[in-house]
Amino acid sequence: MLKRLTGSGISLLLGAMLSMAYHPASAEMLVVVSAEAPFTHLTNSDLKDVYLGRRSLIVNGLQVVPLDMTEGAATRSEFYARYTGQTPAQIKAHWARQIFTGRGQPPQALANSRAVVERLVSDVKALGYIDSAFFDERLRVVTIE
């Protein structure tokens, strides 16, 4: 757990440094929201619960709508490995348990980072993860604690 948190902290820092100092060509994964969104911090456990459909409200009763990427996207595997510690197959099995017991459907899956960005800027409730190459001033990086 500690290792995972430190790991995510370091890579966020790296991502931030890269996007400031260099042209952001490197494939870093960032958790982002609209610059207008009412929150900029999430705990890892909040993020995990929201993406696994265990709850849709975070601290202060804010509603969050998670956005996913379609299966097979490298960014997607990296996101789930880092923040849930699970492989795409484990995530698939998790959603099978939810769907077939009437507990809900997985987050809407978009084709790529560009599509996620377009959705984020038009919905302040939305939460997503993107390749840092697609980061722009309309977005804000969410710090995962």
Place this chain on the structure above:
Amino acid sequence: MVRQVTWLFAILIVTQSGALIADSSLPNLEFNGFGTLGVVHSDEQNADFVNDPFASQGAGYSHDWSAEVDSRLGLQTTLRITPNVSSVVQVVSDKRYDGSFTPYVEWANVQYEVTPNLSFRVGRMVQSSFMASEHRKVNYATPWVRPPQEIYRLIPVANFDGVDIRYRYRIGEATNELQMNYGGGSVDYSTGSIDASDSWGVSHRTHWGDTTLFASYGELKVSADELSQFFDAYRLFGLPGEELASRYGVDGKRTSLLNIGLGYDPGSWFVMGEWARSSSPSLLGESEGAYMTVGYRVAEWTPYVGVARAKVTSNTSEPGLTAGLYPSPFAEGARLLNGVLNEFLSSGMQQESITVGTRWDFRPGIALTAQYDRIDMRSGSSGGLINQQPEFTPGGRINLFSLALDFVF
């Protein structure tokens, strides 16, 4: 009666909610499915190994390798009508009591979410008696080829028609789900049906980091026409017969089921286990079951090993009527009834098993699982085997080899 009221409520919610549609993305219809293509071999040739105790045939006696024990297809539609109202209909086809694969409705309910954390459902659902009860037919969602029968056969877990309430809440980092249900249902078998009425259950599940804790308790009234007739026959034998009928009869008595489960899954490995006890002041008696499975994940492979045990803690034999006291043909009748009663009492599952297997997630949404089970039946017990032939000796050991391709979409 419960059933009619349930359906009336379901129809009311659907028709009333039509007026509330505002969101342009609604109504939204999702289509999903799951299934298993599986074969299993049993080295006990004088009886059939089955997954569903009400199936007509299995592996061993009827088939050397049987594709009918685990193969299954399930299709589901999820309709979101308004932001707060949704409906799930799930139809499943697998081997049934009459030998067919005739599809049946496993889930068909309407859910109303009062808040994101509180929801009501009416219609057909599956009771959450055990940790994996509700998704026990979705093999892709469980580590094994089939759930450990030492627990999952304690009661013939079946869908019920009724109502349920689910409440999700948080304590610190832990997310919790409390579920309560009430209803009734029935299971058909070759010469009749088993009805469960006036059944209720409460279950609670906690996710705390990598740990899952589960507990449930429920009660139901079980009845079967054949059993009622059987005990009516006992009542013809005066006071001793009346006493036996009231001691072992099931009508009007409540069967209770208590279950505790735990899981720990930090990602690279997992462990899960359950313990359960069913209890009824009737010939259903008292039984206990438990299992524990440990698995390890390395790339696409998940090797696992498990142990399980089931035992009957109430008496498994009964002297019954003293046949010698009755004139012929009542004496013969008494012996016949005693024989059937003892057959019932000794038929409870009593066994220990070891399971070794591996799952291979070789494509998204598809997994291949190979599993070996060694089942040691306690002396005099026939485990859960059906179609027992005259040559079959209870209390032996059987070896099972299973291969299953599980998928979801």
